[in-house]
Amino acid sequence: MIPHKNKSKKVPYFRRRKFLGALLAVASLAALSSGAADYPTDKVNTTGLAVTDDTVTVGQLHSATGTMAISETGSIQAEQLAIEQINAMGGVLGRKIKIIVEDGASDWPTFAEKAKKLLVKDKVASVFGCWTSASRKAVLPVFEKENGMLYYPTFYEGLEQSKNVIYTGQEATQQILAGLDWIAKEKGAKTFYLIGSDYIWPRTSAKIARKHIENVLKGTVVGEEFYALGHTQFGSLINKIKLKKPDVIYAIVVGGSNVSFYKQLKAAGITSDKSVLLTISVTEDEVLGIGGENLAGFYSAMKYFQSLDNPNNKAFVPAFKAKYGANSVIGDVTQAGYLGPWLWKAAVEKAGSFDVDKIAAASPGIELDKAPEGYVKVHENHHLWSKTRIGQWQLDGQAKVLYESGLIEPNPFPKGYQ
Amino acid sequence: MNKVYTRIFAGRVGTLNLAVVAVLLFALLPATLDIFRLNLVGKYLTFGFVSLGLVWLWGKGGVLSLGQGVFFGLGGYCMAMFLKLEASDPITTKIQSTPGIPDFMDWNQMTALPAFWIPFKSLPFSLIAVVVLPTLVAFILGVAMFKRRVGGVYFGVITQAIALILSLGIDGNQGYTGGRNGITDLKFLHGWDIRTQHAQYVLYFITCSLLLLMILASQWLLSGKMGKMLLAMRDREDRVRFSGYDVSAFKIFTFCLAAALSGIGGALFVLQVGFISPSLVGIVPSIEMVIFAAVGGKTSLYGAIYGTLIVNSGKSLFSESFPQLWLFLMGGLFIAVVVLFPNGIAGICDTIRKKISNRKKTAPSSVAGKDKRESVMLGELSAPALKGEK
Numbered sequence: 001m002i003p004h005k006n007k008s009k010k011v012p013y014f015r016r017r018k019f020l021g022a023l024l025a026v027a028s029l030a031a032l033s034s035g036a037a038d039y040p041t042d043k044v045n046t047t048g049l050a051v052t053d054d055t056v057t058v059g060q061l062h063s064a065t066g067t068m069a070i071s072e073t074g075s076i077q078a079e080q081l082a083i084e085q086i087n088a089m090g091g092v093l094g095r096k097i098k099i100i101v102e103d104g105a106s107d108w109p110t111f112a113e114k115a116k117k118l119l120v121k122d123k124v125a126s127v128f129g130c131w132t133s134a135s136r137k138a139v140l141p142v143f144e145k146e147n148g149m150l151y152y153p154t155f156y157e158g159l160e161q162s163k164n165v166i167y168t169g170q171e172a173t174q175q176i177l178a179g180l181d182w183i184a185k186e187k188g189a190k191t192f193y194l195i196g197s198d199y200i201w202p203r204t205s206a207k208i209a210r211k212h213i214e215n216v217l218k219g220t221v222v223g224e225e226f227y228a229l230g231h232t233q234f235g236s237l238i239n240k241i242k243l244k245k246p247d248v249i250y251a252i253v254v255g256g257s258n259v260s261f262y263k264q265l266k267a268a269g270i271t272s273d274k275s276v277l278l279t280i281s282v283t284e285d286e287v288l289g290i291g292g293e294n295l296a297g298f299y300s301a302m303k304y305f306q307s308l309d310n311p312n313n314k315a316f317v318p319a320f321k322a323k324y325g326a327n328s329v330i331g332d333v334t335q336a337g338y339l340g341p342w343l344w345k346a347a348v349e350k351a352g353s354f355d356v357d358k359i360a361a362a363s364p365g366i367e368l369d370k371a372p373e374g375y376v377k378v379h380e381n382h383h384l385w386s387k388t389r390i391g392q393w394q395l396d397g398q399a400k401v402l403y404e405s406g407l408i409e410p411n412p413f414p415k416g417y418q
Numbered sequence: 419m420n421k422v423y424t425r426i427f428a429g430r431v432g433t434l435n436l437a438v439v440a441v442l443l444f445a446l447l448p449a450t451l452d453i454f455r456l457n458l459v460g461k462y463l464t465f466g467f468v469s470l471g472l473v474w475l476w477g478k479g480g481v482l483s484l485g486q487g488v489f490f491g492l493g494g495y496c497m498a499m500f501l502k503l504e505a506s507d508p509i510t511t512k513i514q515s516t517p518g519i520p521d522f523m524d525w526n527q528m529t530a531l532p533a534f535w536i537p538f539k540s541l542p543f544s545l546i547a548v549v550v551l552p553t554l555v556a557f558i559l560g561v562a563m564f565k566r567r568v569g570g571v572y573f574g575v576i577t578q579a580i581a582l583i584l585s586l587g588i589d590g591n592q593g594y595t596g597g598r599n600g601i602t603d604l605k606f607l608h609g610w611d612i613r614t615q616h617a618q619y620v621l622y623f624i625t626c627s628l629l630l631l632m633i634l635a636s637q638w639l640l641s642g643k644m645g646k647m648l649l650a651m652r653d654r655e656d657r658v659r660f661s662g663y664d665v666s667a668f669k670i671f672t673f674c675l676a677a678a679l680s681g682i683g684g685a686l687f688v689l690q691v692g693f694i695s696p697s698l699v700g701i702v703p704s705i706e707m708v709i710f711a712a713v714g715g716k717t718s719l720y721g722a723i724y725g726t727l728i729v730n731s732g733k734s735l736f737s738e739s740f741p742q743l744w745l746f747l748m749g750g751l752f753i754a755v756v757v758l759f760p761n762g763i764a765g766i767c768d769t770i771r772k773k774i775s776n777r778k779k780t781a782p783s784s785v786a787g788k789d790k791r792e793s794v795m796l797g798e799l800s801a802p803a804l805k806g807e808k
Binding site: 138145 | 452454457458461513521522525526527586589590592597598599600602603604605613691692693695697698734737738741742744745
């Protein structure tokens with residue numbers, strides 16, 4: 001093991017060791033053997049990324065300000081927690097991770113600008129970030145052009161696959177199909193009312209849900225409505241629901257609209273003792289705003305709930321709360337954000353390199369046993385195999401997990417659902 | 419020749435201003451900034467077109483529009499539609515259910531290109547539309563409002579409402595417009611890869627040249643009767659009207675001009691940034707554009723460039739250095755400018771210039787005299803108007 005020429009810091013260290021006798025020298029080399037010295041910088045970084053002998057720089061690109069800040073904060077925190085834990089374990093290939101944080105400010109052109117800055121100016125080895133589909137669509141050409149690596153945490157509509165993105169959330173079919181199957185079986189549901197916010201994710205999700213309801217479950221969709229983001233008046237919708245009396249209200253309402261939606265449902269007497277509501281857009285984070293009492297008894301289909309009972313989650317939740325306060329909650333996307341740095345670390349170690357091309361090639365097949373959601377594996381299409389879980393919301397804002405599917409293969413371009 | 423000098427270059431001060439900006443944009447910035455920063459400056463300058471339009475409309479015409487994002491967006495969308503169609507050839511989109519249409523249409527179960535998209539297959543049509551469509555919309559709005567003497571706050575509110583309507587309209591018709599995501603993933607302009615460094619250099623210089631050209635054209639227009647009319651209208655509209663001039667026609671003209679400028683800016687934005695979305699059309703960006711003009715000094719053509727550059731660089735640099743605090747810093751900057759320098763950067767420069775020329779009292783025919791030109795012009799025009807009133 002010969003330290004590399006460029007290692008200006010390490011050379012005098014070894015020279016001093018020479019005087020201390022063979023035994024010490026052997027011992028110190030043994031200690032270094034699992035560290036950076038095994039991976040000389042010019043070998044693990046052939047494309048000029050921000051990798052030095054003892055650090056590697058990554059970027060974090062979320063909205064710290066603007067309307068999306070409230071949603072993205074959880075992901076920011078989880079990613080930082082993961083990076084802190086990785087550093088405490090000795091980093092990646094013996095290098096400590098440094099983070100450059102950029103604010104996308106809930107503004108898509110800003111996301112594109114900052115993505116370019118991180119890749120072109122800062123030469124970050126990887127970026128953890130984006131939340132909304134619009135922000136991802138804005139940065140995707142940048143990542144493909146500059147050949148960067150993005151770990152994207154949000155469950156989303158699918159219809160996308162890129163060499164330069166690892167999607168750590170669910171694509172639409174992973175979240176929708178098993179949940180519908182469960183509710184049809186458990187509740188004998190035949191009629192569904194689909195309600196969503198008006199943009200690509202709810203629209204695509206509703207499309208997939210409708211196809212599944214009509215073609216597989218042989219049920220009927222008795223109503224399908226979309227409301228502008230931020231819409232707060234659901235009076236007429238509630239009247240229609242009362243008129244049609246669907247077996248299941250299927251809600252894909254996002255953001256601030258959620259609060260008014262569930263409060264108005266409750267005020268109109270549509271509560272869990274009389275109606276069944278299944279949503280794919282409410283996590284613990286949203287419940288914090290909606291209030292557990294307005295949602296109690298309704299169901300969410302997610303891959304992760306804070307209340308999951310497994311050893312990984314038992315370690316993750318206290319670690320998160322210790323860092324961000326006892327009142328903080330962890331939603332589905334927050335957990336998916338936490339996976340990003342770990343998956344990247346695993347890919348770098350598997351590839352033995354920080355090069356984006358090698359990481360992209362090494363990613364499929366990577367497994368994580370330590371994921372709070374349980375076992376996770378990266379598919380060839382850069383999405384994760386994941387489970388669908390049904391949680392029933394309780395008064396305290398936590399979910400009781402009632403059902404857990406097997407591992408579902410990610411399928412961002414589902415045939416028969418397009 | 420002398421006429422060209424005074425009318426287009428606006429005399430000595432104007433030529434000096436032009437020289438400073440030209441050196442800054444064509445020599446200093448390209449020499450000191452790397453391509454990433456230069457591309458950002460290019461992006462900022464596309465907003466400079468909107469600011470320039472606002473100098474016309476607000477500074478010279480006295481009408482404040484809070485909806486210039488509409489025209490910026492229209493120009494941008496016209497350009498983006500052309501680029502998107504070029505990027506959606508049947509081979510690259512063969513994974514779709516319907517190859518050959520833009521990807522977002524396919525996601526929204528559209529099976530054919532909507533009729534209004536078809537003309538945008540032609541580059542000349544798209545380039546003409548970039549200018550004509552915003553102008554046409556401004557003309558219709560202008561006729562509807564100015565002929566009815568809607569002005570001031572009401573005009574501002576209506577333009578803001580239109581910005582909201584357009585951004586919601588784009589949002590809500592995602593099959594036709596790309597919705598909230600906008601039109602993304604634009605790559606080629608007639609086979610020319612707009613994402614390369616070389617293309618970014620070329621686009622930067624095109625943007626700078628066009629912007630300076632527009633300023634010179636504006637100076638030429640403003641140095642004639644047009645400028646005097648606008649100044650008179652801004653200060654005493656009813657007197658101009660009583661003198662027999664059609665005030666609304668001048669306002670419609672400035673509104674259309676501002677819209678055309680914004681449209682050009684939008685198209686250049688799309689070429690340099692590679693996408694457009696409703697987040698550039700709505701109320702917030704429209705108001706930001708007013709801030710650019712205000713910081714620069716709303717009556718100064720060159721101030722528009724400086725204001726846009728300073729606010730946007732501030733935005734980028736503050737947010738890079740202080741991701742948590744930058745909005746407060748930006749807010750502080752705006753408050754400071756408005757409170758301390760109500761005439762913006764141009765106002766600061768004027769003050770300094772006056773101080774210097776006051777010190778050099780020995781040469782009375784110098785700069786200070788030129789600065790008073792505006793008020794002299796007003797005097798010329800209001801004198802006959804006063805007579806008319808008597």
